[in-house]
Amino acid sequence: MLHKLLYMFKKIFLFSLGLAFLSSCETKFSVNGEYVETPIVHFLLDQGKEIQYLKLNRTFLKEGNANEFAKQPELSYFDNVDATVEEIKDGVTLRTWTLKDTVIKNKKEGAFYAPEQKLYFFRPDFVEISGTDTTYLDEDAFYRLKIDIDNGNHMVNGQTNLVSGVNITYPKPQISFNFAESDVSSNGYRSTPISFSRSPEAGIFNLKIRFDYNEFIGSNYEKKSLLWPVGEITNSGTSTSGATIFAEGEQFYKYLQNNIDENPAVTKRQIEGIEIQLVGGSKDLYTYMLTNEPSSSLAQNKPTYSNVDGALGIFSSRVTVTQYKDAFFGVNSRALNENSTKELCNGQFTAPLKFCSHLASDVNTNFSCN
Structure with a gap:
């Protein structure tokens, strides 16, 4: 019995001594490490x-x-x-x-x-x-x-x-967007090619289309815009040959459907104009974008890209080229051609949005505002 008591006492003593040792040797530290302002x-x-x-x-x-x-x-x-x-x-x-x-x-x-x-x-x-x-x-x-x-x-x-030498070569300013056939149910939608000259300094091209419209509640209206992301291509090597990104008609109408609310208070909407926005980014910018994308690798080890001395980040260039088309800007010159305007006003995706045409050439159609 005495032997067992001494054994238990010894264990308790050693355990207490261990606790005392741990508490007396507590070390405060920071996980942040040494900070360098950058x-x-x-x-x-x-x-x-x-x-x-x-x-x-x-x-x-x-x-x-x-x-x-x-x-x-x-x-x-x-x-x-x-x-x-x-x-x-x-x-x-x-x-x-x-x-x-x-x-x-x-x-x-x-x-x-x-x-x-x-x-x-x-x-x-x-x-x-x-x-x-x-x-x-x-x-x-x-x-x-x-x-x-x-x-x-x-x-x-x-x-x-x-980034130099980037220009929109098609469509010309006087050419309309053509997104629909006269009978979409039978012939489907069309696409408008956006062609442009490339620059050897560019690594990436991004195309967007801004759709401007007026939203009426009674006699009052508000100017509104949507920016449709059409597409993006990269520019490998030093190619200066032309390139084309297609603006798909069906995607255009679906984008409007998904981004304009069906507001019962709205009495009508009218197209104001369409702007092509083409941005060419430098090769440095494209490299920077690639190295800063989220990693899909479990390792999560990615290089850091910077082209400035004394800092992190980027000093580089891009060029923005635009072409604006008013709803109507001359004889037979309009942002959307007649079939495309008809589909905007009466089509399966956008008819509930209450678009109508205020163009004089459409006055005798079933999609005229008059």
Whole structure:
């Protein structure tokens, strides 16, 4: 019996000693590790845009709930930013812009603060390229970015060429979209090819179509727009041959059906116009997009791509080319041809949306507003 008691006491003593040892050797540590503040740059020049925007943020690290900290914009901004862009051609600096800060209010909701965000911008003047053609930036120049952050605490540098030589070759401005046959039930829908010249500097092309319309409630109306994502292609190698993306008629009407509400208060809707929006992104931009896509691999190991010195991110270019067609802009010239307008007003997908035609050439049809 004594032997058993001594054995039990010994076990209790050793267990207590172990607890005391663990409590006395408690070590406090942080999973965050050593933090290095890093600027994050997103800056794409576009000679088709009146204003050029730079997004500049910084990494941050704090103990606590990262989701809460991400909602605090002051943690993502630097106190002092001096940024310039130089336009250089044939070894000569033609123009220099100093960027100013501004706050925009259309940032989408997400993990970080919204809808306001601080951006930096400059506004170039028109320059004549050839004849009467004008643009905001010179396609034959290259551009150098310099950013001094917090009085020399960070120095960021980068340079880029522009994406040049991208033009919409079909349809011509006077040619209508043709999305439907006269009898869709028998002959089906049609597609309109959007053809364009490619640039060797471009890595990706994205095509969207903006559909503008007026929505009436009685005699009052509101201007509205939808942006239809038509398609995207990549540009391998250095090909400059033309390319085509097809705008499918059936998909067009289905997109309107899915994105315009059947509001019983609406008395009618009328097409205002259609705009083709073609964006050609540089090869650097395409590489950046690929390396920042969500990984489908279990390993989750992806390379980090950055083409700026002293920061992470990208300073590169894209070009936006547009072609606008008014609902009616001349003899036999309209955004949607007659069959396509008829399908918009009476067709299986969009008839409940109460579209009608206000064009004089359609006055004697069953889809006229009159």
